[in-house]
Amino acid sequence: MTLDLAQFHETFFAESFEALDSMESALLKLSAGDADSELVNTIFRVAHSIKGGSATFGFSDIAAFTHTLETLLDQMRSGKRRVDATLVDTLLRSGDVMREMLGATQQKQPTDKARVAALHAEIEKIMATPAAAAALPASAHGAAPVPAAPAHTPDADARSGWRIQFAPGPKLLRHGNDPARLLRELATLGPCVVRVDAKFIPPLVDLDPEVCRFTWSIELQAPVKEAAIRSVFDWVEGECELSLEAFGAAATVPEAAPAAATASSVTPPIPHLQEEPRAAEATAVPTASVAPPAGGATTGAASTDGGSIRVGIEKIDELLNSVGELVITQSVLSQLAAPLTGHDAEELRNALGQLERHMRSLQESVMRVRMLPISVVFNRFPRLVRDLGQRLGKKIELRLLGEATELDKTVLEKIGDPLVHLVRNAIDHGIETPEARLASGKSAHGFIELNAYHKGGNVVVEVTDDGGGLRRERILAKARERGLVGPEEELSEERIFNLIFAPGFSTADVVSDVSGRGVGMDVVKRNINELGGHVQIHSSAGKGSTVRIRLPLTLAILDGQLARVGSEVYVVPIVSIVETIQVRQELVSSIGARAQVFRLRDDYLPIVRLYDLFGVEPQHTDLLDGLLMIVEADGNRVGLFVDELMSQQQVVIKSLESNFRPVVGLQGATMLGDGRVALILDIPGVIARFQSQEARRKSAQRAA
Amino acid sequence: MIGLEKIHGNDSDDNRQFLTFRLAGEEYGVGILSVQEIRGWSAVTAIPHAPQWLLGVINLRGVVVPIIDLRVRLGFQRVETSDSTVVIILNVNARVVGVVVDAVSDVITLSGSQIKPPPSLGHHANTSHIIGFGTLDDRMRILLDVERLLAATDLAVASPILQE
Numbered sequence: 082m083t084l085d086l087a088q089f090h091e092t093f094f095a096e097s098f099e100a101l102d103s104m105e106s107a108l109l110k111l112s113a114g115d116a117d118s119e120l121v122n123t124i125f126r127v128a129h130s131i132k133g134g135s136a137t138f139g140f141s142d143i144a145a146f147t148h149t150l151e152t153l154l155d156q157m158r159s160g161k162r163r164v165d166a167t168l169v170d171t172l173l174r175s176g177d178v179m180r181e182m183l184g185a186t187q188q189k190q191p192t193d194k195a196r197v198a199a200l201h202a203e204i205e206k207i208m209a210t211p212a213a214a215a216a217l218p219a220s221a222h223g224a225a226p227v228p229a230a231p232a233h234t235p236d237a238d239a240r241s242g243w244r245i246q247f248a249p250g251p252k253l254l255r256h257g258n259d260p261a262r263l264l265r266e267l268a269t270l271g272p273c274v275v276r277v278d279a280k281f282i283p284p285l286v287d288l289d290p291e292v293c294r295f296t297w298s299i300e301l302q303a304p305v306k307e308a309a310i311r312s313v314f315d316w317v318e319g320e321c322e323l324s325l326e327a328f329g330a331a332a333t334v335p336e337a338a339p340a341a342a343t344a345s346s347v348t349p350p351i352p353h354l355q356e357e358p359r360a361a362e363a364t365a366v367p368t369a370s371v372a373p374p375a376g377g378a379t380t381g382a383a384s385t386d387g388g389s390i391r392v393g394i395e396k397i398d399e400l401l402n403s404v405g406e407l408v409i410t411q412s413v414l415s416q417l418a419a420p421l422t423g424h425d426a427e428e429l430r431n432a433l434g435q436l437e438r439h440m441r442s443l444q445e446s447v448m449r450v451r452m453l454p455i456s457v458v459f460n461r462f463p464r465l466v467r468d469l470g471q472r473l474g475k476k477i478e479l480r481l482l483g484e485a486t487e488l489d490k491t492v493l494e495k496i497g498d499p500l501v502h503l504v505r506n507a508i509d510h511g512i513e514t515p516e517a518r519l520a521s522g523k524s525a526h527g528f529i530e531l532n533a534y535h536k537g538g539n540v541v542v543e544v545t546d547d548g549g550g551l552r553r554e555r556i557l558a559k560a561r562e563r564g565l566v567g568p569e570e571e572l573s574e575e576r577i578f579n580l581i582f583a584p585g586f587s588t589a590d591v592v593s594d595v596s597g598r599g600v601g602m603d604v605v606k607r608n609i610n611e612l613g614g615h616v617q618i619h620s621s622a623g624k625g626s627t628v629r630i631r632l633p634l635t636l637a638i639l640d641g642q643l644a645r646v647g648s649e650v651y652v653v654p655i656v657s658i659v660e661t662i663q664v665r666q667e668l669v670s671s672i673g674a675r676a677q678v679f680r681l682r683d684d685y686l687p688i689v690r691l692y693d694l695f696g697v698e699p700q701h702t703d704l705l706d707g708l709l710m711i712v713e714a715d716g717n718r719v720g721l722f723v724d725e726l727m728s729q730q731q732v733v734i735k736s737l738e739s740n741f742r743p744v745v746g747l748q749g750a751t752m753l754g755d756g757r758v759a760l761i762l763d764i765p766g767v768i769a770r771f772q773s774q775e776a777r778r779k780s781a782q783r784a785a
Numbered sequence: 786m787i788g789l790e791k792i793h794g795n796d797s798d799d800n801r802q803f804l805t806f807r808l809a810g811e812e813y814g815v816g817i818l819s820v821q822e823i824r825g826w827s828a829v830t831a832i833p834h835a836p837q838w839l840l841g842v843i844n845l846r847g848v849v850v851p852i853i854d855l856r857v858r859l860g861f862q863r864v865e866t867s868d869s870t871v872v873i874i875l876n877v878n879a880r881v882v883g884v885v886v887d888a889v890s891d892v893i894t895l896s897g898s899q900i901k902p903p904p905s906l907g908h909h910a911n912t913s914h915i916i917g918f919g920t921l922d923d924r925m926r927i928l929l930d931v932e933r934l935l936a937a938t939d940l941a942v943a944s945p946i947l948q949e
Binding site (some may be wrong): 762 | 828880881
């Protein structure tokens with residue numbers, strides 16, 4: 082059977098990148114000297130599966146590098162090497178290199194061989210130094226590990242060999258494992274005497290060629306470590322019965338037992354390995370009954386990754402589309418049923434009411450499919466804070482709260498960069514140096530907190546630091562210097578803080594490679610506004626700052642106010658609406674022949690007649706007959722004149738571009754309950770369009 | 786396809802099927818593979834400041850589909866739409882667009898030799914969106930190049946329609 086492995090490449094890359102992320106977070110949790118077995122195991126598993134995958138796909142340089150790394154990790158796992166800061170650092174960098182190598186391979190670019198080689202050498206150097214840990218006395222006089230193959234390092238006190246019973250489970254072959262390959266690999270550890278037991282082979286009529294009925298007993302005549310043998314069988318863990326028994330010197334050495342006990346507390350697979358000999362003895366038939374402990378272990382492992390499946394986003398969108406159509410059909414049915422009378426009609430309406438509730442919950446469930454926990458984004462911060470803190474000589478503790486808060490995938494993808502920027506800023510400008518902190522009576526450790534929570538149909542993400550806070554005098558002075566604020570102008574605190582979102586604004590004295598160039602905060606604000614979100618800053622001098630970002634739960638749905646102009650219905654995003662008022666004559670003043678302004682308390686707002694702007698036939702042209710919606714975008718406020726307001730509702734946003742092209746002033750379209758298309762206004766675009774129309778009008782007047 | 790080969794005595798590779806429709810007294814054809822469906826007229830939502838030939842957009846099972854008045858697009862007089870107006874939904878390069886025609890006629894199969902390239906009409910008419918003229922049973926059909934036609938309607942151009 083020929084198999085095009087290339088089709089699995091993308092999955093391999095995607096999974097590897099995820100695995101590297103989890104390896105990184107495990108590494109960051111590893112504190113010096115503390116070999117938390119579960120963490121070390123997680124890291125080891127990542128390296129192991131990437132090694133296996135890349136070897137399978139023929140990415141030999143990744144496989145070679147990962148193999149060396151795995152060897153080092155194996156020393157950690159077996160407690161032979163103590164975890165210290167340098168080691169964690171090297172491992173973190175190894176993760177980076179692996180990510181780069183994977184990325185380069187994915188893009189079919191050459192890898193940075195020099196960098197890989199340098200790190201490779203570094204790891205080998207670490208391994209060449211005698212392991213510091215004394216967890217196993219054996220390692221004290223253990224020979225220096227041979228690079229590239231130290232997993233096979235013989236322990237000096239020499240167990241002289243292992244008796245291995247290997248009975249493949251019924252699914253082993255189906256899962257693509259080949260016992261012969263395992264045996265060949267085992268043979269690389271030392272001379273093997275392999276005996277195959279064919280007594281379980283059924284008569285030919287009952288023979289299922291996809292089930293391996295052979296069992297093997299192997300005598301491995303080499304004093305290798307138990308872990309080395311087990312790593313051969315890693316891929317078939319839970320799919321076979323495996324028992325290991327040391328013989329010769331090993332069996333008589335008293336410390337072998339305690340060593341095994343230590344090991345079992347380090348690595349979870351060992352308990353079931355210890356169970357298995359018993360299971361193997363008890364069940365002489367190695368067929369359908371996989372050893373229960375092994376089976377249990379597999380199920381346990383599966384349930385920890387949540388039993389998730391990968392689904393293309395377009396499939397979900399398709400589903401969402403169909404559900405949207407169902408909602409429309411259902412509302413058409415309800416409208417048809419409304420005028421009916423009689424007993425049957427009542428029952429029909431009840432049934433339709435039930436249908437509506439089911440539809441709503443179906444729609445919600447489908448929306449939830451697109452939601453991911455914000456931890457996907459938060460995960461990158463421990464590393465970032467650690468690296469940056471180290472570089473700047475600041476001690477920073479990061480606290481992540483509300484990691485399980487769910488957000489739409491598209492929102493998540495776009496919120497990452499702004500958050501990174503805010504956190505970098507907080508570290509660079511917010512948190513002071515340990516000396517300065519101590520001097521001002523704070524703890525030497527700075528605090529950065531990322532918090533995400535739901536609030537009224539929105540998700541709020543806060544970045545809080547307990548640093549020096551924003552210096553409002555300084556910001557104001559800089560803003561005056563740059564002419565953003567008039568010399569006499571007094572500003573509210575909120576408006577002063579908002580100045581830092583102006584393009585190119587920076588109060589940093591020194592431009593560092595981290596921040597201070599003044600690019601960024603404007604981008605942060607723009608990105609967030611593009612997502613339909615808001616940014617707010619709270620800060621008090623000496624105590625720290627909080628940047629609060631409010632985001633919509635999803636980009637696929639928008640809270641809209643329906644407004645009618647003539648026979649057309651438009652959707653105005655509720656986020657853009659300040660208020661809606663009925664106009665009184667005395668508040669309107671005309672400037673020239675056409676332009677009109679409206680006095681709202683202390684402000685004068687231009688009036689935008691939507692029918693004029695969009696060229697539709699209105700019901701009312703007199704301002705007194707219709708309504709004025711005060712809308713705001715980018716600090717500009719205008720009064721939007723419409724005939725009447727209709728209901729408020731959540732609408733599903735459909736793009737105009739996909740079959741047409743973008744239109745200034747419209748952010749998309751949606752389907753109304755009656756199946757018609759309603760256009761969704763883009764308030765910044767509407768205002769821009771209005772302004773350019775006014776400008777043209779003026780220049781036309783001047784020309785005339 | 787064997788039957789068709791017999792009828793036209795031609796290699797089946799050379800045969801192309803067209804959906805024909807009537808428009809301002811002429812018969813036109815579009816490649817059958819670009820036709821997604823045929824539906825009756827339903828009310829459109831007008832797009833502000835759209836060109837004359839764009840009637841608006843409709844909701845086609847959750848997809849926003851622009852509807853083009855092919856009469857206006859080809860330079861004929863506009864005719865008021867009615868319940869008998871027919872919309873051909875075309876799907877070209879994953880872009881879904883509806884065109885309004887007077888009536889749908891038939892599906893015909895033409896061989897390569899039955900399709901004649903358009904003559905050069907000089908400055909009098911732009912023929913770039915015409916594949917050629919197909920003759921079957923002594924009647925001539927103008928075969929439209931849907932891809933070019935839709936590209937020529939500027940649909941594919943990214944520049945916003947309202948950008949001045």
